[in-house]
Structure formats: structure tokens, C-alpha cells
Amino acid sequence: MISVLLVDDQSLLRMGFSMVLDAEDDLTVVGEAADGATGARMARELRPDVVLMDVRMPGTNGIEATERIVADRPETRVIILTTFDLDEYAFAGLRAGASGFLLKDTDPEELVAAIRTVHAGDAVVSPRITRRMLEMFATSLPSEPAPVDSQHAAPGRPGGLTEREHEVLLAIAEGLSNGEIATRLYVSEATVKTHVGKVLAKLGLRDRVQAVVYAYENGVIRPA
Structure with a gap:
């Protein structure tokens, strides 16, 4: 089983993700957190295989939480999820050690596949995000x-x-x-x-x- 921790300040989104993931035979949601600080602490305690991490949350944001999780437990993979195509935190999240960056409107099948991919040791970056990052860095x-x-x-x-x-x-x-x-x-x-x-x-x-x-x-x- 691939254990997953959900970190998002919107309870309805956590509920939706949980329903999608728990419906898969090889995935299980082991915990939920509404902010980055709690997410980092739960990651240390629960030792999940994969963390689905929101970016914009009250208190400790997803970038800081990702840095803590990767530093405490490098074997835990973090996939950052965001609502925005061009999020100012996108590049920072990848630099912080995230193994994936996807949009929250990603199809459930793609999300499930992404979790399995990063758990296997690879990484996932949405092509839409890649194109946006190219646009961001084009001038430099x-x-x-x-x-x-x-x-x-x-x-x-x-x-x-x-x-x-x-x-x-x-x-x-x-x-x-x-x-x-x-x-x-x-x-x-x-x-x-x-x-x-x-x-x-x-x-x-x-x-x-x-x-x-x-x-x-x-x-x-x-x-x-």
C-alpha cells in the first residue's frame, strides 16, 4: 500500500481527494492536515510515502512545509497542488524538494498515476506548469x-x-x-x-x- 498524507486548508478538497484515493486498492490516506506546520509534524509522525501539499495556507505555507518534510524524511515524496496555472510559488516549490507539481483540476486518474510515479522514484510536472515556467524565465x-x-x-x-x-x-x-x-x-x-x-x-x-x-x-x- 502507498500511504498518503493530505495537506490542504479546504476540508471539502481533502474529502474529495480522500474519496478518490481510498477507492484505489493500492492507496490509503493515513492523515489530513489543514496547515503546513501540522502537515510537517504529521509527516514526521506518520511517515507517509507521499504527501499531497497545498501551496497557499494560513500560517506555514506549503513551500516551507515541503522543505521541512524533505529535510526530515527524504524518502517521503511531496506533490504540490495548486489552483493557479502561474503560481509564484511553483518554482520555489520544486526547488524546495517537491517531486511533483500538478494543478488541482487534474483528472483523478492523472492524480492517482502521479502518486504511483513519484512513489516509484520518478517525478511528475504538469506540461502546463512546464510551459508556464518557460514563459516566466523566458526573459532571463x-x-x-x-x-x-x-x-x-x-x-x-x-x-x-x-x-x-x-x-x-x-x-x-x-x-x-x-x-x-x-x-x-x-x-x-x-x-x-x-x-x-x-x-x-x-x-x-x-x-x-x-x-x-x-x-x-x-x-x-x-x-x-
């Missing part, structure tokens, strides 16, 4: 990506990535899944998975979300 990103001129590691690429690994990093930053990356690069999903692992290892990153953050912060992507 370089007009051209780092030069790519060979299949071997080059100083111009972050972390000494090869050309193919650099292409995979760019695709991750766009919010593409392994299947979509495989289609773009004309390789198998297994090959993409291998490249993703090498990118994360070379850059010292935990998961795909951190790869997205890294790409934005280091200007390795070119806005459309």
Missing part, C-alpha cells in the same frame, strides 16, 4: 543554448554531458515523458531511461524535477 534565458558539436563531452555543456545527454536534458526541461523523448530522438524508451540516469548522475540530481530546475537556473534551454 539566453537566446541560444550551449553549443553542441560532437558526441563527446564538451566544456560548453553542463556537467560534461554528451550531445545526446544534452538533448535528453532539454527534452526533460520541456516536460516530455520517456516515451515522447524516445519518439523525438528515434530511440527506445529503455535507451532514454539509460540517458536520463546518466544525466541525473553527472549533474548530481535526484530526479527529473531537479533536472527541470537545473535547466532553468543554468540557462541551458532556449524559450520558444
